[in-house]
Amino acid sequence: MNEFFAEYPLVFTMATTLAKIVLFTHIGLILAAYMPWVERKVSAWMQDRVGPNRVGYAGLGQPIADALKFIFKEDPVPGHVDKVLFTLAPALTVIPAILVLAVVPFAPAVSLFGQTAQMAIADLSVGILFVFAFSSLAVYGITLAGWASNSKYPLIGGVRSAAQMVSYELCLGLSVVGVFMAAQTLRLTDIVELQVDGYWNMFTQPIGFLVFVIAAFAETNRLPFDLPEAETELVAGYHTEYGSMKFAMFFAGEYMAMFVFSCLVAVLFMGGWDVPFMSNESFAALGNWGAALGFVAFLTKVLLFLFFYVWVRFTIPRFKFDQLMHLGWKVLIPLSLLNILWAGLWNMPS
Amino acid sequence: MAKVVDRRKLNFWEELYLPAIASGMKRTFAQMFKPAITLQYPEQRPEIFDDYRGAPGLVRDQDGREKCVSCQLCEYICPPRAIVIVPGEAPDQPDYDYSEIEKAPKEFYIDMLRCIYCGYCEEICPEQAIFMTDLYELNAGSRQELVHDKAKLYDVGGLRVDAIQKWKDKNASPGSEERKNVPPSGNPGDGAH
Numbered sequence: 001m002n003e004f005f006a007e008y009p010l011v012f013t014m015a016t017t018l019a020k021i022v023l024f025t026h027i028g029l030i031l032a033a034y035m036p037w038v039e040r041k042v043s044a045w046m047q048d049r050v051g052p053n054r055v056g057y058a059g060l061g062q063p064i065a066d067a068l069k070f071i072f073k074e075d076p077v078p079g080h081v082d083k084v085l086f087t088l089a090p091a092l093t094v095i096p097a098i099l100v101l102a103v104v105p106f107a108p109a110v111s112l113f114g115q116t117a118q119m120a121i122a123d124l125s126v127g128i129l130f131v132f133a134f135s136s137l138a139v140y141g142i143t144l145a146g147w148a149s150n151s152k153y154p155l156i157g158g159v160r161s162a163a164q165m166v167s168y169e170l171c172l173g174l175s176v177v178g179v180f181m182a183a184q185t186l187r188l189t190d191i192v193e194l195q196v197d198g199y200w201n202m203f204t205q206p207i208g209f210l211v212f213v214i215a216a217f218a219e220t221n222r223l224p225f226d227l228p229e230a231e232t233e234l235v236a237g238y239h240t241e242y243g244s245m246k247f248a249m250f251f252a253g254e255y256m257a258m259f260v261f262s263c264l265v266a267v268l269f270m271g272g273w274d275v276p277f278m279s280n281e282s283f284a285a286l287g288n289w290g291a292a293l294g295f296v297a298f299l300t301k302v303l304l305f306l307f308f309y310v311w312v313r314f315t316i317p318r319f320k321f322d323q324l325m326h327l328g329w330k331v332l333i334p335l336s337l338l339n340i341l342w343a344g345l346w347n348m349p350s
Numbered sequence: 351m352a353k354v355v356d357r358r359k360l361n362f363w364e365e366l367y368l369p370a371i372a373s374g375m376k377r378t379f380a381q382m383f384k385p386a387i388t389l390q391y392p393e394q395r396p397e398i399f400d401d402y403r404g405a406p407g408l409v410r411d412q413d414g415r416e417k418c419v420s421c422q423l424c425e426y427i428c429p430p431r432a433i434v435i436v437p438g439e440a441p442d443q444p445d446y447d448y449s450e451i452e453k454a455p456k457e458f459y460i461d462m463l464r465c466i467y468c469g470y471c472e473e474i475c476p477e478q479a480i481f482m483t484d485l486y487e488l489n490a491g492s493r494q495e496l497v498h499d500k501a502k503l504y505d506v507g508g509l510r511v512d513a514i515q516k517w518k519d520k521n522a523s524p525g526s527e528e529r530k531n532v533p534p535s536g537n538p539g540d541g542a543h
Contacts, residue, residue, distance in 0.1 A: 045382040050390070315378045316371060 085148035093141030093253030157237030161228035178343030192272030407507025
């Protein structure tokens, strides 16, 4: 086996890449399926309720029951919609979220059969750029859904989504500038490795971390920034006209985006697979067990941040639209510029 | 006249909002560990009070007789006109204590889709024959099933032992035998003169 892969490293790369694609996208999809359960449970606890407890143990079968319900429901397409865009829009919200997973490093490199495999599906040298290129595509799905629905509330939701995502994309990008100024690379694996040996970026750049977290909430349309949905004012916002599996796609897209942004926060600011008091050497010394440890540490951080998403949702009420714009343009952008200045001073060669 | 409301100027930390958000998060987190107050409905039932106004039902007395004399007062008082009574003659049982009763309902319908559970029927009933029960789960496959007929209403009401059994006492009291033997055509009061 070792000799075979040594002679044909391309076969090894293809096999591992395929395995990584299957593994990582399924981690994402399963988490996206179980996040609604977590959300309902946590919200129930916060409101002195019990939450789902009928299907399976502690209601754990609920996501499967919901998925079956969505699949077997009639899939209505209202007569007044633009059929092509209406059908395309749900896919456009899910696909960018899944694509961004491609560059997320889940664990330290694994050695198999005398070869090394990076634990990111594609360890691009322009990782962060790839992330922003694709995560900002998600706005098309929502805006097109609002437009194609050809009715009032979805359109308002879509327009709000466009305004909100464009505004917050800016401070999201600017807040990361500090990170790659410190790392001097855009490769996400390198950014993590630098944090493993040094300090986590959330401690060296607290302002950038804060801005990134707030912008991540806005980018995923989560409360307190869920203005495109805003069920109290816009019925259901951009997905008012959707039903059955198309609606489920928007749902999955939202939770996938939450998962992806949780991964990004972990990678960019919380040291990725780092465990406190471990260095790159100690990870390497443990070999593949080090990779497993790193994987568990990374998933723990992601799950904690996903819990944080839910926690914030059931604490802070929704912003008004003018407050949203005020916060985005007049507060977060100056703050992220300040963070760039701070990162420059911190990393100044002495 | 416009009233000017003085807004307090926020200090630096208040304007940041972050401490306020943090305290809110602390509050919701602490709330997670408090016990749930949810009632698991089909398994656990809420406590029903004695004077709860559930579905109305007709009752039989301690001897298993129907008490309703078909006076139709409940039909008259019913605000949403949910009650329909078809009066009929009471079964002839001369050796029975209640032989004075002449009427009984032939049919008795309460449309539970119209009923507003006001309890007027129970209040107005001179014979204490209709009661609001503690039944609050009404469901059916059709609208017709929710029009309760006489059999269903007796099923709902069941048996009720009267607190005051005026006829029973009367029959046990001295002189009751003579009263019974007064010819039906005469006024029972006439004999006293």
